[in-house]
Amino acid sequence: MKPVVVIGAGLAGLSAAVHLAAAGREVVVVEARDEPGGCCAVATLGSHRFDVGPSVLTMPGLLAEVFGAAGEDMESWLPLRRLDPSYRLAFADGSRLDVVPEREAMAGQVRALCGPAEARRYLRYRDLLERMFRAEWPVFIDADMTRLRALARPAALLKLAAMGGFRRLDRLAAAHLTDERLIRAHTFQALYAGLSPQRALGIYAVIAHMDTVGGVYFPRSGGMRAVPAALAALLEKLQVPILYGTRAVQVTTGVSGVSGVRLDTGRHLPASHVVMAGDRFAARSILPGQSADWRTRRPRFSPSCLVLHLALDRRPPGQAHHTLHFGHAWASTFTALERGQPQPDPSILLTCPDDDRPKLSVLEPAPNLIDADWRKLRPRLEERLLGRLEALGYGDLSGAPRLVFDPPAWHRLGHTAGTPFALDHRFAQTAWFRPSAASRVPGLHFAGMHTAPGVGVPPVLVSGRLAARRILRETP
Secondary structure, three states, X not given: OOOXXXXXXXXXXXXXXXXXXXXXXXXXXXXXXXXXXXXXXXXXXXXXXXXXXXXXXXXXXXXXXXXXXXXXXXXXHOXXXXXXXXXXXXXXXXXXXEEOOOHHHHHHHHHHHHOHHHHHHHHHHHHHHHHHHHHHHHHHHOOOOOOHHHHOOHHHHHXXXXXXXXXXXXXXXXXXXXXXXXXXXXXXXXXXXXXXXXXXXXXXXXXXXXXXXXXXXXXXXXXXXXXXXXXXXXXXXXXXXXXXXXXXXXXXXXXXXXXXXXXXXXXXXXXXXXXXOXXXXXXXXXXXXXXXXXXXXXXXXXXXXXXXXXXXXXXXXXXXXXXXXXXXXOHHHHHHHHOOOOOOOOOEEEXXXXXXXXXXXXXXXXXXXXXXXXXXXXXXXXXXHHHHHHHHHHOXXXXXXXXXXXXXXXXXXXXXXXXXXXXXOOHHHOHHHOOOOEOOOOOEEEOOOOOOOOOOHHHHHHHHHHHHHHHHHHOX
16 A cells, blocks of 8 residues: 655644554655744744744643554653643733633632632633533534534534524623623633634634643643654654655646655655645645635635744743733724734733743734735834833843744745634634545545644644544545
C-alpha cells in the first residue's frame, strides 16, 4: 500500500500523522518550513525567543490522547504545568479577578469581587457550562462533520436549545449573571471564534468552559514551541520522515483519486491518501480542481490582531502569565471591528512567561487585510498600544527591542486575509457548514483551522485525528 502524505507539520498534521503511524500506516510529512509547528511557531530577537502562535493551551487530555495512541505517556515527552491563575482579568475601574479552575476557589474570587448573590449565580452558570460542554462535545466538536446526517441529532439539538445554546452568547451570560465584569469574563472568548459576544451563539460558551473551568496549561520548558517539537520527536521514534524545507506544489490524481504529491524538488511522492493540513485557501493552486468545495466560495474571515513582542530587562513584579486588560467600552469596540475599523477602546491580552529572558507579548484585536489599509494603520495602532501599556503601569517601552506582527506579517506567514484565526464561526461556517474535511476527490482529506471543528489547539488536534480515522476506515 502506498503511504499517506501529510502536507503541513502544524498541530493538525502532526496529530494526523501520529494517529496513522500508530495504527501501522506508512506516513510521510511534507513541511515547507525548516521546523515543525505551523501556526505554533517561534520568532527570535537576539537571545529572546517568542511564541508567535497560540499562547493558551487548554484540554491537555487531547494532547495526551495523541501520545497515548502511540503507547506513550505525554508527561515523558511534554511535561506541562497548570497556570495559576489561568488568567488575571483587570477591569477599567481598577478591580481585578483571578480566574482559577477549582470550583470553590473560583466562587470565592467571585464572592470577593461581586458579592455572595453573584457567587451563587456564578456557580449555577458554571454548572450550565458543564452540561453544555458534555452535550456538545461528543456530537458537534469531537465528531466527523463531513456528512449532512451528522447534523441530524434532534435530541442533542433540543437539549442545547433548552440550555440556551442558540441564543446570542452575551444574552445567555446576562440571563444568568448580573455583574458586567463577570459577563465580560465569560464572553470575551467569542473572539477566539472570530465573532463578538453579541453575534456568537451560546454554544460557544464551551470555550469559556475550556479555560475558566478546565484550566490553562503551559510547557514546563521551551514555551509553546515545545508542543510541536515533542510530537515531531514522537514521529521520529515512529520512523515517520518529515521532509523539512520542502514545499508541495501539486496534489496529483489518477483514475481512482489521489495518486501522490509533487514536490518543489521535482520528486513525486506516491500516495494512497493525502491530508492537506494547512490553510486551504492559500493552497488552492496545488489542489485538484475537482476538490473545490461550495462552502469556500464566499468565505468570511475572522478579525486579525496586532501583536507586539517586547524584550524586557526584567519581569514586571507580580505579573501573571496571562493578563487581560479590559477597556471601558465593550459593545462599541466589537461594532467597530465588524466594520473593519480599529477598536476605539480595546481590551488587550498580555502574555508574560516566567522565563530567564524576560519578555512581554501584547495582543490587540484588529481588522484583517480585507477590511483595512494597514500601511496607514500600523504606525498609529502601534504607538497607541505602547501608550496604553505605559498608562497601565508597565513603563515607557517605546525603546524596548520588539517584533511586531500585524495582518501583512500574518499574510507573509501564509495566513489568508492576514488573520491567524482563519474563518470565523458564524452559524453558516460551523460544523457541517464549515469547509468539509473530506473531498470529492477520493483519498484527499483536510485538517486544521479552516475545517471542522475549527480554530484553537484542541479543535485542530481533533481535526487531525478525525482525518486519520477516515483514512483508516477507507483502508483498514
